[in-house]
Amino acid sequence: MKNILITGGAGYIGSHTAVELVKAGYRPIIIDDLSNSQKAVLERLQEITGMDIPFYLGDCSNRSLLEQIAKDYELSGVIHFAAFKAVGESTQEPLKYYKNNVGSLLVLLEFMEAHSILDLVFSSSCTVYGQPDVLPVTEDTPRKDAESPYGNTKKVCEDILVDLIKSKSVLRIISLRYFNPIGAHPSGKIGELPSGVPNNLVPFVTQTAAGIRKKLTVFGDDYDTPDGSCVRDFIHVMDLADAHVKALTYLENKTPNFYDVFNVGTGDGNTVLEVIHTFEEVNDIKLNYEIGPRRPGDVVKIWADTTKINQVLGWHPKYSLADSLRDSWNWEKKLKE
Numbered sequence: 494m495k496n497i498l499i500t501g502g503a504g505y506i507g508s509h510t511a512v513e514l515v516k517a518g519y520r521p522i523i524i525d526d527l528s529n530s531q532k533a534v535l536e537r538l539q540e541i542t543g544m545d546i547p548f549y550l551g552d553c554s555n556r557s558l559l560e561q562i563a564k565d566y567e568l569s570g571v572i573h574f575a576a577f578k579a580v581g582e583s584t585q586e587p588l589k590y591y592k593n594n595v596g597s598l599l600v601l602l603e604f605m606e607a608h609s610i611l612d613l614v615f616s617s618s619c620t621v622y623g624q625p626d627v628l629p630v631t632e633d634t635p636r637k638d639a640e641s642p643y644g645n646t647k648k649v650c651e652d653i654l655v656d657l658i659k660s661k662s663v664l665r666i667i668s669l670r671y672f673n674p675i676g677a678h679p680s681g682k683i684g685e686l687p688s689g690v691p692n693n694l695v696p697f698v699t700q701t702a703a704g705i706r707k708k709l710t711v712f713g714d715d716y717d718t719p720d721g722s723c724v725r726d727f728i729h730v731m732d733l734a735d736a737h738v739k740a741l742t743y744l745e746n747k748t749p750n751f752y753d754v755f756n757v758g759t760g761d762g763n764t765v766l767e768v769i770h771t772f773e774e775v776n777d778i779k780l781n782y783e784i785g786p787r788r789p790g791d792v793v794k795i796w797a798d799t800t801k802i803n804q805v806l807g808w809h810p811k812y813s814l815a816d817s818l819r820d821s822w823n824w825e826k827k828l829k830e
């Protein structure tokens with residue numbers, strides 16, 4: 494059984510990817526400092542997968558901890574999720590973001606080279622495109638200056654990977670540029686668990702529906718979009734998890750010294766108001782929301798061209814927006830219980 498180190502594996506996308514890895518016959522090994530996740534996720538993963546997934550508590554930029562893991566398990570690949578991701582906070586504390594997001598990648602890459610662990614899947618983001626001039630965005634769409642230090646850490650990390658491969662490193666690397674992940678495992682046992690007030694749309698929607706938040710504010714309805722609210726490409730987290738497994742198995746068949754990047758979205762855009770109305774419809778709930786001012790730094794509209802990932806990785810999303818919003822609500826309800 495191949496062992497795959499998942500940094501940030503107790504987090505939202507990491508935990509769902511752990512489930513899909515087990516399903517595909519891998520053993521995930523999780524390292525997580527629990528700075529934005531809960532240890533209870535590990536028990537949930539056990540319930541879902543039937544596997545006692547090895548867990549190391551700590552920071553993935555702690556080289557001696559990584560060395561310990563390499564002693565305990567022969568690793569064949571790494572999926573690097575661990576990162577800070579609050580856009581607003583990154584503008585207040587940029588060094589924290591660069592140190593954590595860029596620093597951890599450097600440590601991991603040195604570790605991988607030292608142990609000849611060849612395969613890396615890196616969590617990038619559609620944030621690298623900024624507000625694109627042409628939609629949908631393909632992987633060849635030029636990247637723009639980042640709107641935030643957070644966004645820039647993703648760009649810088651991609652650049653580091655490109656330079657490393659140019660230097661003839663034996664590593665095989667894929668960057669996945671995520672669009673907007675939402676939804677939860679259909680069992681409702683794991684899902685997104687933001688600490689404090691959520692920044693992202695769907696956790697705010699579900700917490701409002703659950704009565705934890707009084708009211709959802711739609712940040713602007715006067716944009717140049719079908720209903721005036723922003724457009725995003727919302728992708729079910731299980732589909733996103735599956736993309737990581739496909740990326741990993743693809744890398745395993747590549748010759749050493751390889752880099753590529755893939756968009757992971759559905760290929761369709763939906764407005765914020767469409768998300769709200771779909772949520773109300775599939776879950777038969779009235780959401781308390783109001784229209785508020787625009788949020789500074791928001792991209793107006795973006796969605797993915799997914800031709801490349803469809804054709805090269807053979808990956809296709811299986812879940813609809815309605816499925817995602819049903820699963821998000823199912824998770825929030827289970828949390829409440």
Ligand code: UD1
Pocket residue numbers: 578579580618619620640641644673692693694695697709710711712713723724725765788790791792
């Ligand atoms: C942002 C980042 C993205 C990052 C992600 C992780 C940008 C442009 N995007 O995504 O790179 O990976 O966060 O956290 O920096 N909205 C509301 N009311 C709310 C919350 C959100 O109307 O209470 C709207 C936003 O204005 C936006 C849409 O919902 O139009 C999605 O927002 P959000 O979930 O925060 O994601 P992004 O901003 O797309």
